[in-house]
Amino acid sequence: MSARSTSAETIRGLGALLAALLAAPAVSAESHGYSSEVVGEAEPPKSASVHRLRKEEILLLPRRNAEDLLRSTPGLSLVQHGSEGKGHQFFLRGFDAGHGSDFEITVDGIPLNEWSNVHGHGYLDLNFLVPEAIRSVEVTKGPFTLGQGPFAVAGSADYRLGVPRERRGVRVAYTAGSTWRHRGVLTLADPAGRNFLAVEGLHDEGFGENRDIQRGALLGRWEMVDEPRLGRLHLLGAAHVARFGLPGALREDEVRSGGRGFFDASDPLGRGSSDRALAALGWERRGDSTEFRALLHGSLRSLEVSENFTLFLHDPLHGDRRLQHQRSRKLGLRLDHRLELHRGVELESGAGLSAEVLRQVELHVDDDGRELGRERELSATQSLAHLAAGLRLQPHPALELFGGGRIDLAHVEAKDELSRAEATGHALALSPRLGAAWRFAPHWRLYASYGRGSRLPEARAFVAAEAPPMVRVDAAELGLRFRPAPSLEFGASIFGSYLERESVYDHVSGLFLDLAASRRLGGELEAELRPLPWLRLAVDLSHADARFVESGRPVPYAPWLMFGLRAFVLVPSGTEAGLRLRYTAPRHLPHGARGSSQVQADLRIARSMGPFQLALEVENPLGLETREGEFSFPSRRDPSLPASEIPTLHFSPAPPRNARLTFSAHFR
């Protein structure tokens, strides 16, 4: 029996079970009382491009992991070209932000981008975040706010931890999925949500060859002190271990010729492991006109990746497998202060310092892991300091102005263990940030923002130059929001950004190449409506035209047109549902190649009965074969054939139709 028919039968079975449950009379189903309010701070966004995930988006839409929550953000596209345990690739506003080189993520203020990760510059890995312990996510497109640090070139996301109000108490859930997924999660949270503990265990065979994952994660927060005089003191702790398969990217011609299946692995032997331990001590004190936050954080991190993307292109005998390994220790302190100087005049300031010690190795290995060559071995100590200050003025109740800037200073001491070369260097980034919000009519808001973002050079670059070049982007946007009624909201924005020098990685030479200047122009349209008390709909359309300035050629890979639809149903009797539909127009690929259009749909339906809930999540219910990631690079499957280095199309598939059934029990 094929995997597909097994999957279909499982879905039919799960569907029948769910239908029976939905038909059954509700037993004391509680009213969830969801509102359209966003989770977290309810104040209006600081720029038009801020997207705060609503409760519905966090609780009602299907998600496998913390990254999946970002898929609800208009214009933000995620690609998973490994399996679930690997970091995603991000695309936003015409940027291919890689594994995090141009997209910053913070969790409760803790910066997560791994500055000099051996696998990718600014690598992001959210394996340690248990999705049930995320209470809000705020995505800022563009580098417009004072808090956005290095790597916020295309934008940033700030995750806030905590168990959403509706799920506080004791909640235990077990998920069984058609990909032989077994996931258990336990959350404990006090009614106020200040203390919580989340534990997750996951085993999933994955939807295709070599796409399995095993993960365990622990996440908790304990508020130790909460007194008006002393403020609040909390301790945050997290740990995770993950082991996963890495299937590589399939050659398009192999799949079309029938040599490989759509969900097969190009590399059946690729493996990865990701471990992390993290702790943070936070202190927060609020007064009548002042607010102070301090955060001390430290982490231990390990990542190992064994992949072979080019197969036998460079080494026809042993293959091109590379084993990358990195271990690091990091300690950081972040201070944020807000002071009301005068009525309508507020000073925001911040400072931070972090230091990281890392060691990374990249080996050429055979399929048994035996070392054939050592391509990189680096140890480094890198530190990053920042100072930020800005004034927020409200000269009129309807007008808010912001002006400020930040300085980021990087200092690196690196030693290339292969060449024995040592280097000490620094890099400095000055980033002005300006913004204005004007409520020019009762239901209208006009936004204007300008900001500069930067991407720090990785530690390895300092071995060659004391002050290696930094990527800088200047970005601006103009936005309009119209909310004629609480149940109806429209948003429109136009944006532009200019990158004076694009730095891209060339895998053939293994070097970064400097490309000419590039610019992005685009716009977004959003609409949200609640036609019925139990139904909310959101649609969005995003366009980004990314081109190199000199030639006018499009920047490859970045999506230029995306459409999104989200629908949420929340019936007080205990039935809830969420639908996410995304369309991405064919992307420009290098050298005249063209990507495929993508349609991705995910669905979740749940029914609560007293403390119990049964939820069915279906990914790709229509069973479309979608190429989530498309790449153009050379590879050679058959070592007896000539080693052609002309790029050819490869892809990573989006999940096929698959289903997950979650049974949970919740006791307040």
Add this chain to the structure above:
Amino acid sequence: MRRLFFTTQLVLLSACSFSAEGTKIRIPVTADSSEIRPVETDLGYEVELTEAGAFVRDLRFLSAEAHSELLRPLDLLVRSARAHPGHHHGGEVTGELLGRFGLRWLPDAGSLGEATLLPGPYVSASYGFAPAEESDGLVQSSPLLGKAVHLRGRATKGEAEVPFVVLLDPPEDRLEHVPFEATVGQGSPAALGLRLRLEDEAGTLFDGIDFDVLARGAPSPLSLTADASDPAVQAAHERLRIAFFSHRFHDVRALHER
């Protein structure tokens, strides 16, 4: 219900399109001897070649998405974080002619074969050199066997005329960053010419070689080879070898007529 499902699927499938590779263009590659003409060296010799040839392998043509700057010294030193191929590609191989080829500039230029290139702006080329083999039509005793480059000509200075032969062993490294500035599209250019130039702005290929001095007491023609017994000839050979295998004296030209 089933009808609704299939109708929805049909609507969504109609929004789908398939990916498509860029068009691959086949372009003939020939030797280009248009810049092989008598040159005057820094020591006052007029050098004229009568034969020039090489054995090359695996020609590759590099394009730079949006006209990247060429590699700077820093880039050559810094190998960046290697994620995996596919995120971006600037300055990459997008054309090639694989195999081993006899490249004959003189006495008459020969053809190598048809290269395959993707359309776009090109900035450089690279190729390796291969040793001559018996299968190339050489007899076992031929001094060309095992050599990659063969130049024959004469150097004249006043009354003195020195016939010479240069034989160069194949270098380990490929010849990289050979200038190739052209935009390749459907039907254009008509051919690509691998050009050997004997002179650039900084001097000639034969600068610093005092042919007359080297030829004193040596059999004619003067043989500039790696296994010469005269240290002065060896040094001259080394000077020529370094010069020849640098990209100064090579380029790839877009030819608009075959």
